[in-house]
Amino acid sequence: MNIHIKGGRLIDPANQIDSLTDLFISNGRIASVGSAPDNFIVDQVIDASNKIVCPGLIDMCAHAREPGPAQKGSIRTESMAAVAGGITTMVTPPTTSPIVDSPAVAKLIKDRCIEAGKITIHPMGALTKALEGEQLAPMHALASSGCIAFTNSRQAVANSLVLTRCLEYAATHDLLVIFQAQDASLAQGGCMHDDSTCTRLGLNGIPESAETVEVARGLLLTEQTGVRAHFGQLSCERSVRMITEAQERGLPVTADVSIQNLLLTDENVNGFNNNFHLIPPLRSQLDRAGLIQGLLGGTIQAICSDHQPHESAAKEAPFADTEPGMIGLETLLSLSLWLVDQEMLDLPQLIEKLTLAPATILGLDEGNLAVGRTADICIFDPEEEWTLTPESSHSRGKNTPFMGHPLKGRVTNTLHQGHIVYSAT
Numbered sequence: 001m002n003i004h005i006k007g008g009r010l011i012d013p014a015n016q017i018d019s020l021t022d023l024f025i026s027n028g029r030i031a032s033v034g035s036a037p038d039n040f041i042v043d044q045v046i047d048a049s050n051k052i053v054c055p056g057l058i059d060m061c062a063h064a065r066e067p068g069p070a071q072k073g074s075i076r077t078e079s080m081a082a083v084a085g086g087i088t089t090m091v092t093p094p095t096t097s098p099i100v101d102s103p104a105v106a107k108l109i110k111d112r113c114i115e116a117g118k119i120t121i122h123p124m125g126a127l128t129k130a131l132e133g134e135q136l137a138p139m140h141a142l143a144s145s146g147c148i149a150f151t152n153s154r155q156a157v158a159n160s161l162v163l164t165r166c167l168e169y170a171a172t173h174d175l176l177v178i179f180q181a182q183d184a185s186l187a188q189g190g191c192m193h194d195d196s197t198c199t200r201l202g203l204n205g206i207p208e209s210a211e212t213v214e215v216a217r218g219l220l221l222t223e224q225t226g227v228r229a230h231f232g233q234l235s236c237e238r239s240v241r242m243i244t245e246a247q248e249r250g251l252p253v254t255a256d257v258s259i260q261n262l263l264l265t266d267e268n269v270n271g272f273n274n275n276f277h278l279i280p281p282l283r284s285q286l287d288r289a290g291l292i293q294g295l296l297g298g299t300i301q302a303i304c305s306d307h308q309p310h311e312s313a314a315k316e317a318p319f320a321d322t323e324p325g326m327i328g329l330e331t332l333l334s335l336s337l338w339l340v341d342q343e344m345l346d347l348p349q350l351i352e353k354l355t356l357a358p359a360t361i362l363g364l365d366e367g368n369l370a371v372g373r374t375a376d377i378c379i380f381d382p383e384e385e386w387t388l389t390p391e392s393s394h395s396r397g398k399n400t401p402f403m404g405h406p407l408k409g410r411v412t413n414t415l416h417q418g419h420i421v422y423s424a425t
Helices: 075-084 103-116 139-144 160-172 196-201 209-225 237-248 259-263 266-271 285-297 332-341 347-354 356-362
Strands: 003-012 017-026 029-033 044-047 052-055 057-059 087-092 120-126 149-151 176-179 228-231 254-258 302-304 377-387 406-416 419-423
Touching: 003 347, 003 377, 052 347, 057 332, 057 356, 075 087, 075 103, 075 406, 075 419, 087 356, 087 377, 087 406, 103 120, 103 139, 120 139, 139 160, 160 176, 160 209, 160 228, 176 209, 196 266, 209 228, 209 237, 237 285, 254 259, 254 285, 254 356, 259 285, 259 302, 259 332, 302 332, 302 347, 302 356, 332 347, 332 377, 332 406, 347 356
Parallel strands: 003 044, 003 052, 057 087, 087 120, 120 149, 149 176, 176 228, 228 254, 254 302
Antiparallel strands: 003 017, 017 029, 052 377, 377 406, 406 419
């Protein structure tokens, strides 16, 4: 299909484009920017007047739950939620059931993604077998089966020698390792940030050291082994400072942050709303300020959703007994636009952190609307107000504190590989 996207503000950070112009798509790829190519016969016109046209968003951490408990989500349902949020590429953690520690599981995820036909999913592979931290997973075979990076998720490898061997192997094969830093013993039994709010509510806390100890160890072993390393979903100001110092020493490490940790703090837990039970937890105002500063200063390159859908029963117990996590695929863009409204970032800078930066970190040929590139495109109205409701949400999970709250900035169309996979009208 030949598609003409007409009259939008095209923002493409990869090619330093920010202008009112047209975009032409043919055979799933960008055919031309500005004027139609020769002999171009239009099959469909998308009116993008007063809208933003940008590369499809790339979410660096989102759980699709498949294979695993069907009541929480599936690749089909979460893919639909992704495209409703303008996301065309999603990276999924290995914490499925079974765990992504064999090529068969990785292939299953890739096949189910193709069947759903909405987005591209890149699974992360397990760093160790069964995420148990004892034996190396078959990383080379997993990479050959489509795994884009390797992590032990939030189940830190307790044995530093085993972790060193994992990093050495990954470095030998130029594989990306993602640290989701959390020391299990320090975090054990905790359900929110360890501070005055936690004490007042009578809940067990997770100290900042549960993250910073693992960040420090990860940085030291990264420097020793020379592995390509990324630190995902940071929550502490001290973590940002340590990574900044490492980058200033020339260590080529990168980092991302989830949008909820940029917007919320532990004070939001005051009413025992179970949707604020998150891992990593919402931290203090100082931590939130440090994360924002890290984003503005370039220590943190990307923003993700850390999408974690749950069935309603998983969030109905007392706060500490509920399963942590919130959904975020459909709200990632709208919530991120708050940073633009507050004049912390301009719109091209924000789009870069949701598209080009994740693509660069992951080594993907995406997040780019140059002629000849795959036509993964998000079109959104930055001024339109909308509300996410349980009925309108496409995710199987409905667990978010933003449910029912007015949001600004709505995706109107999403294209994946040149096909319209979502339209708001």
